[in-house]
Amino acid sequence: MSVEPGFDREFVLAELITPRDADEICAQLATVLGLPVAMLDAAGVPFGGDAAAGRSARAPLTLELEPVGFLACDCDTAALKGAARVVRWGLLSRARFRMVSDLHLEAVRADYAKLQQQNEALKASEAKYRELAEVLDAKVKEQVRIIDERQRQLYQAERLASIGQLAAGVAHEINNPLGFVTSNLSVAERYVARFAALRDAVPADTWKAADLDFVLDDFAELLTDSQQGVARIARIVKDLKGFSSVDQPDVQLTDLNAQLESLFAVIAGQQPPGVTLKSELSPLPPVMCLPGLLNQAFLNVLQNALQAVGEGGSVTLRSAATDTHIVVQVDDDGPGIADEVLPYIFDPFYTTRGVGGGTGLGLTVARDIVVTHGGTIAAITRPEGGARVTVELPL
Structure with missing residues (x-):
């Protein structure tokens, strides 16, 4: 002074x-x-x-x-x-x-x-602390979001593990009787052949009265149908094991097309009446992934598409490869996604269905799984109508 x-x-x-x-x-x-x-x-x-x-x-x-x-x-x-x-x-x-x-x-x-x-110094200090508080608040919110995602992923992983254990038990319990049923059907075919060889040894009028020609032919057809049914059961068990990856719990080099084919076979039984389910799979290079988790992600996307189309509609599953990514697309010819809804479809618990129509977690879980694999997932309304969900996974 x-x-x-x-x-x-x-x-x-x-x-x-x-x-x-x-x-x-x-x-x-x-x-x-x-x-x-x-x-x-x-x-x-x-x-x-x-x-x-x-x-x-x-x-x-x-x-x-x-x-x-x-x-x-x-x-x-x-x-x-x-x-x-x-x-x-x-x-x-x-x-x-x-x-x-x-x-x-x-x-x-x-x-x-x-x-x-x-x-002025106090104002500057207040502004600095306010900015710091905002940064810390943003970090806390981001950590809470990450924790929520990790919890969902953990829940999904535990759920898939439970499904895998259940699939393993079901496959084991089915394969045992399936084995002896298959064996018995083969023996029955031989017995039918032996009965047919007795035709000349049985009086013609007795053979004809008993209509044994029809019996033998129909029995052979029944055995053939039964063998086809047993083969279908075996294929369903194989697809179920492939979908849940009960024999492949860890990250491994995977043929994604094989996984998609297994998934396609599993979901084919869930398609609504009058809905067409198509696949257009192009050759893909092997990719490091958790097959069971990716199967769950693609299953959620396909189920969402099947629920979006009406009778006479169609859902198409496509796969292709670029120099750096594997691209999987699910197209449907339903009503598409409204512009005001599109930004929220991957948010937890968001659903456009009525009460009891869904939990709003299917696409959220799919996004979390894809992001965990370092990929991206996006949805659009196609210009020609319907919706398209695209998943890109790095090679």
Whole structure:
């Protein structure tokens, strides 16, 4: 803080008294001296009192080295100087009061400036902490989102593990009776052949009366149909094992087309009446993945597409490869996805179906699985109608 300029400066007469004060002082001095008195400024210009007396003898009003004004009167010189000393003391008191006032004002201004600086510093600190709080809040929200995704993925992994164990148990329990049923059917075919060889040994009228030709032919057809049914059961068990990947629990190099074919066979039994399910699979290079998880993701997308189309509609599963990615697309010719709905279809628990029509987690789980594999999933409404979901997985 610097107050020297205001503290040491020299005053002028007008800073210490007003012309009205000067008139009153001169009037009182005129009463004492018995003659008109005038007060002049440092330049000799009349400032107060009787202007005509300004041409009389003068006594300086000196505060420091230079006079700030003069008293003028035709009285005795000694009396005029005495009056000037009295006025000087009054001016000196005014000057000291002004100096103290200026000093106080300088101090107040300095304190105010310091408070302003502190206020600006506090504002800057507040803004910094507010920004930090916003950053921390964003990080907390991001961590909460990641935790929610990890929980869903963990739930899905546990669910798939349970499905895998169930599939393994079902496959084991089915394969055992399936083995001896297959064996018995083969034996029965041989028995039918042996019965047919007895035709010449049985009287013709007896053979014809028992209609054994029809019995043998129909029994052979029944055995053939039964063998086809057993083969279909075996294929279903194989597809179920392939879909759940009960024998392949870890990350491995996988033929994704084989997984899609198994999935296609499993979901074919779920297609609504009148809906066509088609596949257009192009050759794909092997890819490192968790087959069971990807099967679940593609199953959710296909189920969503099947639910979107009506009778007479179709769903098409496609696969293709680029230099850097494997691309899997699911097209449907349903009503498509409304623009106001599209941004939310992968959000947890978001569904356009009525109460009990879905949990709103199918596409969310599919997205989480695809993202876990480093891929992307996107949905659009096709220009020709219907919706398309595209999954891209890095090679």
